[in-house]
Amino acid sequence: MDDFLKPVSVRRTGGPLLQKVSATTTNGKPVHITSARQPFPPASPEEAFEILRNEPSYEALVAVLRWLSLERLQQGAFNIGRPSPTGSQIIQVLVTEIAPNYWDIFREDASEEKKGKKSTTLQLLLGSLQSIPGVNAALLRLRALTQEAKSEKKDVKRHDLNINLRIALDMLKDILDGADAVETIWKASNLGSKNPTQRRPLEQEFVTLLGSGRLVSWVAEAEDVIRLTSGTKRGSDSCWVSDGAEYARWIGRNVALWIGHGPSPEDAKLCSQLLARSLRLGYTDIVVRILVVKAEGSQHVKGGMLGPLLKDMSALDQRKIIFSLLKHFAEAHLNKLDRCETKQSQDIIAGVVTILGDIVEIGEGQVAHLVSWLTSSSGAGLGDGVGIRRAVVAVVAQQRDALIDTLEKMIAQFGDALYIKHSPLLQQEAHTQALLLCAGYVHRLAPTKLVMMTRYGAWLNAISNRLSASQERARFLGMVVGEAITGLHEKGDKKLDFHQEETNGDEGLWYKGLVCVEDKPGSLEALRPKTSSPEVQPKTVKKAPQSIKPQHKGPVRAPTQGFIIEEVDDDEDEDDDLIPYAKPDTDEEDSDDDATLVQKNKPKAPVYIRDLIRYLRDSDNYDHQKLALSTAPTLIRRKGNFGTEVKEHAEELASLLIGLQDKFEIEDFYNLRLQGMIALVVTQPEMMGQWFAKTFFDGDYSASQRGAILAVLGIGAREIAGFETSEYTAATSFPSKTLSDKMERLYMGSQSRDQLLASSNLKALPPNALDTMAQSLTTSFLAPLAAEAADKTTGPDVLKLSTFTSRLEQQQNSSDSPNVKRKQTSNKPRIRAIPNTTAQILYASFFEPLAARFQAALRSSSARTRAVVTSQPHLLATYIRTLGIVAHAAGPGTLALPAMTAELWRLLLRARGASGGDVGVVRAILFALLALLEVNEGRMRDICAEMGSEVVETMEWVSVIFDGTRGDDGGQGEEGEIKMLAAAVLIRLRDGVEKYRALLVGDMIGLQ
Template sequence: MDNLLTPVSTTRRKDAPLLQEVSSISSAIKKVTEPSPVTARRVPKSTEEVLETLRHEPGYESLIDTLRVLRHGRFEQETFHIARPSPIGSQIVHALVTDIAPNYWTLLQEDALNEKGSGTRGAKRGSTTGLQLFLDCVRNLPGINAVLLRLRALTQEAKSEKKEVKRPDLLANLRITLALLEAILDGTDCIQRLWTSATAERDGTAKRRPLAQEFLALLGSGRVISYAAEADDILRLAADKKSSESTRWISDGAEYSRWLGRNLARWLAHDVSPDDAKLCSDLLARSLRLGYSDVIVKILVEHLLLDKATKRSSLTILVDSLPNLDQRKVIFAVLKILSDTHLDRLGSCESAESGPVIAGAAGAIKAIVETSEAKVSHLVFWLTSSSGAGLGDGVGIRRAVMAIVAQHRDSIVNVLEKTLGQFGDQLYIKHSPMLQQEAHAQVLLLSAGYVHRLAPMKLTMMMRSSLWLNAISNRLAASQERARFLGLVVGEALSSLVEKGDKKLDFHMEETNQEEGMWYKGLVNVADQPGTVEALKAKENKRPKLSPFKTEKLAKSSQNEAIRPSRPPPQGFIIEEVDDDESEEDDITPYAKPDSDAEDSDEDATLVRRDKPKAPVYIRDLIRYLRDTEDYDHQKLALTTAPGLIRRKGNFGTEVKEHADELASLLVGLQDKFELDDFYQLRLQGMIALVVTQPEIMGQWFAKTFYDGDYSVSQRTSILAVLGISARELAGFETSEYTEASSFPSKTLPERVERLYIGSPSSSRQLDSSSSLKALPANALDTVAQSLTKMFLAPIAAEAADAVTGPDVLKISTFTSRLEQQKSGPSNIKRKPAARPRIRAIPNTTAQLLYTSFFSPLVARFQAALRSSSRTRGALIFQQPHLLATYLRTLGIVAHAAGPGTLALPAMTAELWGVLLRARTAGGGDVGVVRAVLFSLLALLDVNEERMRDICAELGSEVVETMEWVSGVFEGTRGDDGGKSEENEVKMLSAAVLIRLREGVEKYRALLVGDMIGV
């Protein structure tokens, strides 16, 4: 009864002292801090008490004691495992995620940092921190499910369109839940621990099967990525611009795939049971559908195949349990990784170090394939499929695969038969990219050599069959020069294996006896054997690494040798020629003024910097500056110096050639972190300098990176701009302002001497403003396309004006004015039906280079991307209409830069025409794509002006189909008079294409009618 009444006030006794000692904590706060029956620090004795404690806001010490008991799971009357799915366990985990985490997450993190810094409290509680205890309790399947449900609920609440004010702690809870999910999944052994804890003391397949399904659906279905990415996007949109809200790895598909690969590799690195191996295979099969299969396979190859500390049979066990289609996908990804990482650097594989590397790659493939007939069939399919055999890759990967297939006699014979039948097919010769035909020709020659060594009679009988005769006949009758060349070298090479003496086939062609022809014919003598995988790692370790002292010493010595004084010292006799019109005072040579430093004029001496970095003079210094993304001065110096330095070093020494791919990767992926002036123009000029100095290597590298690289749309657009503008500069249509600035002093005379021998430099070296490549704007490729469009349309407009104004007899235009128009350049030449000379300031001697290194890689990979799955990266990039339009304009610019003198012009015309017809539907009717298609058609017709008869004879159906489509575009487009809209330009381009096509059709109608009858 006494406890029922509580005094509400007290009075001071009369005998009490006036001054009394009072506690620093008020009575109200003291009542709150006093432990209640629920919040008192006591160890729970059952799961019900644990749940009750967590639901009623326990104190920190009580929470730690509860988590410690919960992790061990030992109670007085029961043993509890929180990782096992159960009703009471789900409630406990839900309370931990929804009640404890929002209130104690920050405190747990701070406490963990404090205990890590000082061991006082850690010694009192043991080695396990409160954060580790909390994570151990929620690091299980129920815990991850609870976190994902909490994340989903918070995301839906944040995205709700209700007008009432949302909770102010919503974003904070969302951020805490994301951090909790990231902490739960952190580590390379997380997946193994999750499965081990979930199946502890559970024997039997029937009990594990439901857990396995939930396990796979949770980690391999993409739920984690989708929920985390949605929440991360809300946080970044809600944050202000100055906040550093970075993307978490759990919301990045590539990083999450790397996490899966590392966990699988860690789990399989040791001995695993067959059930666990099957579970890993099922998880890998689901992970391959996330869209980052190459990322996962690359991690597995590095950790399970190339690492000496692990058993290489683990990857074989993993691949064996996969379904047939997933097996093929993994094997193809392994081949791509080996080619990109190790074999593409070998080139034509003629160096001494190429043999061990190819043998090591073959050993890696053998470790996966072993003796399985199903896996060997995947290799056979890779070699013989219409889009296989490593499109765009070097011959090294084909040699490595052939070394494995050659160990199975029936398989290598099958490869030879299929490749030979495909090699001689007329449709294949006419429509397949030349890059693909070259790869299959190499496969044919390699397989023929192996078959000749294994079963010579089989090769002899095959060369007596109609399959061989039809293949060679169709190749020799092909209209494309490159297709005929492949037929010549294959015919001579295979005949040399079977026939002897005078019976050996010899076409007596010059190109078959040159370097490339002899290399192709030498492939029949290649016999590779699988080696050890360590050869691939040894290749990487052989790269020279100079110490900082040696590097600095080498740089100083090279600088001392390269630097020359600007004028000779005043010793002895000085003979100097001067002009007569100069006064005697000019004979006195004044001393040069000292270089002025703008920072020396600063009034505050503390602001003057004396440690400013110097401009890089070596390529390795330029690479070091580009890598230093945290230093403003290094980034600025690297960008401003890169174009001139790369051009200056491009043809002197091997610095640029050895580091070209690394430089290109840095420049393509460089971000404008400091908002530098002219950042994009300088970066573009640096990449153009790389392509111009090393066109054969970098043209193919940029074309391959455009499809395979993990870059944004803007970065891919810059790659296309580099290829288009570099092609024009190589062909002589453009001249960069960095070309003259990067020339060595030994190549130029002093200005005074140059005036005596050459004349005024302003008159001799002044470039036309129309052909000078100045600082490029952001839409540099569009500017080039617009100038070419004006050049294409100007003659047609002039002819239309002539037809309106009257007959040619009444014209005032004379022969002199026409000659002046021809002298002014090709852009002002008036087009007439009769043949006219094409005058160019610089002869185009690089047409074949532009076709093989620029045009062919772009077109071949485009066709392969359209034939591939819609989820591949090569196909996804063409879902962007702007990117597709830029790609088509680049092809038109490269084709125009190659010019009419290209030997491979028929092949280029057929390939580009086919791409444009397919791109009509791929663009979905976008106006920009239609304009790009018309522009490329116009460029193609301009280059083939003298070949309209051949076009009508060889591409009759394409010409008719194009005319019908362009007519529909012209009639369906509404253009305004004198306007500059995009539709108006489409109208003009379609009219120009129609005029050109109708001229050729009317002139060569008989050829078209005959072609249509044949169809």
């Protein structure tokens, strides 16, 4: 037995305590265990995986990450980004074990090495995860933690769950960060792969991963979970991946940079697929804007960035991008040019023609999208200036057949009777400008073809229908088109000449001059962004150090020399007229117990518009926000008509005010913001009325912000018309236009200016100011009808619903009895139409843009555009109520009253279907009808003659509303108010029908 036990020496002769020993894995390959003192790179992916999963030290981890980075760059070596079993295992360990344990250390290393050029450990880790498997692993890790946090009970919570969620969120954000992240992710995943069979599924996964909304939605959900568990609010620390607009900008920048590098045809097609998939996020305009900026700055790439991308897209995606591209050019460059009559305007249009021409030249079928944009019922740039139409027509003119086909479609549409009657005049003006531009190009390219067009029946029918139109503006457009086109090829008496003052005026000559316009491609230099004005982006000015002077807190007593002067108190010599100074008021800022919290360097109120913009932009400063809001209404009104400060920065001011958020819970925040926007509309009505109307439909705003825009337009229109007076109006006058206090007391008596202002009815607007105005107008509309009905019935309440009901019964009985003599219900004198410039502004800048864009939205193929006015009944009701208020503010003296009446009446009939039977929308429609009838009280004969079918249809619909509504006798409640409004509308309509029945014989067939 002793032979089995032999002594063993335990003394070591030398060498390190820890040595490298070889082990064998399941596949038979040797795996080396890392020494704790001298870490070295692994010899194989399997060894790297073993090291990572066995809780490696920091030095060992760095060695493995560097090995993975070096191996990835070698051809034929192991690439962690390429999908493989071992690579997926390594990525899973990095995401689930290494990142949670070492993330804070990586962050510290990154901050310490920020100034250096070498790669940090964090960059090594992110480089290993910048691939399709890496992004998928990080996203699935975030998703798993989110589901775990949502499934846990409230009383049982893991304290580390929130920390791991934040780490996973930061890791995913850092993986995707950068303008070259998309290119890096694809190249890391596809490095060395040339097999099309393997490439195709990888492309589909790549496009689905980055182009769909899965990343945005999952990150947003994780942020909400973190916010709920930590009790914080959504603020500036939000991840940009959860913001759809920021994510769309990220895709646009990455695709633009990738295309700018000149990728292979396969990679260019992949960029096109990714861009087309990202359009489904709903931020097409943002993506296109990023690409266009790159296109304007690139001259070596044919068609900029968009040409190669559109080449491989479907027709639907091409159409979507081209329309968004035209919208960008109009808003960014061409709408500011007005009539485009300067040399600068021609250069800008030439640059736009160059970019559009390159895109169309790459894909010849894309010119069909431009033709569709010009000829569609809601196209040709509704509300935009003539510049975008000049650019598009110049591009279409490069293909002769497409140009001739466009002109034929435009002439047929221009003369269609239904189009003339039902299309908004703003839309007809845009199509007229495009028609004249196309006619000029056709005359220069194929004059014989233009002569033949004017001989066909379509042309003659178009002019005839235009001249017989009931709307004056429609007749004007027909006359200028007839004179301009016939003047191209006819001479002498054969040329049409209507000898009208309007066609020979400034506007008529400008319309007729469009046939002579010819735009050609030019340089892109005019489109390049210029240095911003210092007023818009003020620079930080460093103040010079001031010398500190000693401050004395009391009176300085001079040294006594020579005579000594002693003060003697004598009560008899005191002057009773001397009034002692009052004690200073208590400063609220000095009342704090902690002297360190007292702020003495308070910011001053802005006196220039540039300062106001700077204050509004500083959203993290409470004092700046409060001063800007309280000063904006007065400052904008004061500067509105003096200088060009407000006019130059009006749109920027409006954008800042609309998007302003109440982060500090400022007192009366929403009223001050509303008053600032109203001041912009009142001071610049022609420009800002159209801008707010366009922003309501096109802007990316919430329902409350869109409601504020409607309130601004309605209240602003009332103030411009003189129905309302703002509390800030008196503060807009300069001191040079006011009397001194002494002279004011002399001429104005004992009441001072402040007392007079206090005694007036100037009050702050309540949050529901628009509803209050509508209610007040409703009362004023119903008062005469109720008083007249009360004379024929009993009851002390003149606003009782029974009075309206009894009058309706009397009208019904009188209509059934042919021998009953009908008498006029009102002896109110007819109001004579007087030219009114204010009313014209309200119609052209407030009413027409709102009404035209609503009809264009209903016809739009975009579900998002239609949803602005159809998906939210409350917003639709507010919109209709605003139109009624604007129409009433314009008044009966509006020269365009017939056109406004016809357009609004037909819009209200169309809104019935979009409302879905909502009670609030029905009430708003009845209010707008009542406002129209009030304004057109002296035009009932014209209304019955021109709009007989609409009158009959309205009577039938309102009768159904009246009979189907159960309202109380006093008109209280929502249903009672609807029944009262329906009764008032029926009374006014039946008065007109009974009086002018002969004009409605054909339309009243079937009326019961």
